[in-house]
Amino acid sequence: MIDKLASKLGRNDEDPNIALAIFLCTTNDKVAIKEIVGGLYSKDKAIANDCIKVLYEIGQREPLLIKDYSTDFINLLSSKNNRLVWGSMTALRFVAQTNADAVHKGLNQIIDAYRNGSVITIDNSVSVLAELCKANPTYMEEIFPFLMEHLTTCRIKEVPQHAERLSVCINEQNQAQFISVLEERSISMSPSQKSRIMRLEQLINER
Numbered sequence: 001m002i003d004k005l006a007s008k009l010g011r012n013d014e015d016p017n018i019a020l021a022i023f024l025c026t027t028n029d030k031v032a033i034k035e036i037v038g039g040l041y042s043k044d045k046a047i048a049n050d051c052i053k054v055l056y057e058i059g060q061r062e063p064l065l066i067k068d069y070s071t072d073f074i075n076l077l078s079s080k081n082n083r084l085v086w087g088s089m090t091a092l093r094f095v096a097q098t099n100a101d102a103v104h105k106g107l108n109q110i111i112d113a114y115r116n117g118s119v120i121t122i123d124n125s126v127s128v129l130a131e132l133c134k135a136n137p138t139y140m141e142e143i144f145p146f147l148m149e150h151l152t153t154c155r156i157k158e159v160p161q162h163a164e165r166l167s168v169c170i171n172e173q174n175q176a177q178f179i180s181v182l183e184e185r186s187i188s189m190s191p192s193q194k195s196r197i198m199r200l201e202q203l204i205n206e207r
Helices: 015-027 030-041 045-061 063-078 082-095 100-104 107-116 119-135 137-153 156-169 175-186 191-205
Strands: none
Touching: 015 030, 015 045, 030 045, 030 063, 045 063, 045 082, 063 082, 063 100, 063 107, 082 100, 082 107, 082 119, 100 107, 100 119, 107 119, 119 137, 119 156, 137 156, 137 175, 156 175, 156 191, 175 191
16 A cells, blocks of 8 residues: 555655545555554655555544554654654544543653644644543543643633634533633633634533
8 A cells, every 4th residue: 555655656745645545444454554554664754754644534534443553653752753743643633532541541642742742743632632531531630630721821822723622521520610711811812713712612501
């Protein structure tokens, strides 16, 4: 399957990688997916970059197909290749939906990547942590305070998006705290940002 990657086809766009992900989801070809995982460790940076794209596109569509590779994604969070770091965090977002316990084992690495990573890495780490909270009450108790601290201190322009990412783990027990933080932050928001927060609060209240 490596020969179907964009870089092997001489392409500079992601269409071949997305097409390959869709094909592997359709065929449920676990052997081929394992081959793509192996490509993450290629010395050819373009191949590794293509492979992580294929894998998180698979995860978005069929997370069960990549749930056994959490260790690979966690280990790559410390890669010097930023594309692999944020791509792996994106993949973990989907793995956490089906294999939260395995992802939780890498919590320290996820937090480190959150603290040291790019904007995209941070964005997706919020989603990973929210999925862990959603999956297990013990994880909720452990991680939710960290997420609330993040929502309290992150840049104001990030609050609406990150609040939306966090909303997957909001329930009757933590809803009041979540909305309290949003109300406090909304004081400094632009009208469009406030409107986005109001829509989110309305959706939560309607659950």
